[in-house]
Amino acid sequence: MKRLVVLLGATGVGKTDLSIRLAQYMQCPIISSDSRQIYREMTTGTAVPEKEQLNAVQHYFIHSRSIFDDYTAGKFELDAIDLINSLFQHYKQLLMVGGSGLYIDAVCKGIDVIPATDNWLRQSIIERYKNEGIESLRFELKRLDAKIYNQIDIKNPQRVMRALEVCLTSGKPYSELKQNFAKKRNFDILKIGLQISRNELYDKINSRVDKMFEQGLLNEAGHLYEHRNINALKTVGYKEIFEYFDGKISLDEAVNLIKRNTRRYAKRQMSWFARYNDIQWFHPADFEGIIKLCNHSKIIRNEKQ
Numbered sequence: 001m002k003r004l005v006v007l008l009g010a011t012g013v014g015k016t017d018l019s020i021r022l023a024q025y026m027q028c029p030i031i032s033s034d035s036r037q038i039y040r041e042m043t044t045g046t047a048v049p050e051k052e053q054l055n056a057v058q059h060y061f062i063h064s065r066s067i068f069d070d071y072t073a074g075k076f077e078l079d080a081i082d083l084i085n086s087l088f089q090h091y092k093q094l095l096m097v098g099g100s101g102l103y104i105d106a107v108c109k110g111i112d113v114i115p116a117t118d119n120w121l122r123q124s125i126i127e128r129y130k131n132e133g134i135e136s137l138r139f140e141l142k143r144l145d146a147k148i149y150n151q152i153d154i155k156n157p158q159r160v161m162r163a164l165e166v167c168l169t170s171g172k173p174y175s176e177l178k179q180n181f182a183k184k185r186n187f188d189i190l191k192i193g194l195q196i197s198r199n200e201l202y203d204k205i206n207s208r209v210d211k212m213f214e215q216g217l218l219n220e221a222g223h224l225y226e227h228r229n230i231n232a233l234k235t236v237g238y239k240e241i242f243e244y245f246d247g248k249i250s251l252d253e254a255v256n257l258i259k260r261n262t263r264r265y266a267k268r269q270m271s272w273f274a275r276y277n278d279i280q281w282f283h284p285a286d287f288e289g290i291i292k293l294c295n296h297s298k299i300i301r302n303e304k305q
Helices: 015-026 051-056 073-087 101-108 119-132 134-144 146-151 157-170 198-214 217-227 239-245 251-273 287-296
Strands: 003-009 030-032 093-098 188-194 279-282
Touching: 003 015, 003 101, 003 251, 015 030, 015 051, 015 093, 015 287, 030 073, 073 093, 073 101, 093 101, 101 251, 119 134, 119 157, 134 146, 134 157, 146 157, 188 287, 198 217, 198 251, 217 239, 239 251, 279 287
Parallel strands: 003 093, 003 188, 030 093, 188 279
Antiparallel strands: none
8 A cells, every 4th residue: 555644744843854855765756735835936935945945845736726717625635646646647745734734634634526616706705895894795695504614713704704715606505515524535645744832933933033034024915916916915024014015014013923822823723733633743853752663554765666
């Protein structure tokens, strides 16, 4: 049986550096499961691996899409599974790396079959949100699907609008469309999680944000400013700078907000991963422990074919 090794963890924990060493040991390419590094227009703000790292190991799904593409976790599932099956013709095991829980689940478990989006309907819901506020949308969602209303984060406008869109598009409750069972894959999956103390992680996040600004994040965001309403750009690191460009906050406030919001995002990532009991957790410095775990499995290293 072929094997997919999944290296996951919160943003800033050290996945990139360790993934290069692990991929070189396993003698295989890296499949990225990062929902933002996939966009070619976003580099500094998404902490894309450096050129030397990209040259050291073949990477897939890094800068492979545009922010103008309507790309979803469902599409990633189809693309990633096709790629994985193709690569397994040449490798006995592969390495997938990322912190986007939904993208990881898309490959490991599969995404529920949800109707294609209706652009006109989506725009009408967005206009309602702008004109009436989130409470009106929450009320309608609760009327159409009380179950999903109680499951999602109703403080998140994007989640509320998406759930309402699915209900109105399909004519069925969103909760009925959620299958809640994992698809059977034709390969084994080994999940390896990286974790460090909260204080250490937050310090690394703060330092990384400072480094992003040194590397030109402000300039990168400036080139993307005119497209700020695109969903891909409604993410930490860009939306705060756009508020600075709009004159709503100072640059220092933008920097501090990016650090705070990134820390909050990391906390949400860890909460997502905490739901699963099939993840083996390691400190990023314990490379030998990770290798020992990998070697306990049937497949140890890829052989040149």
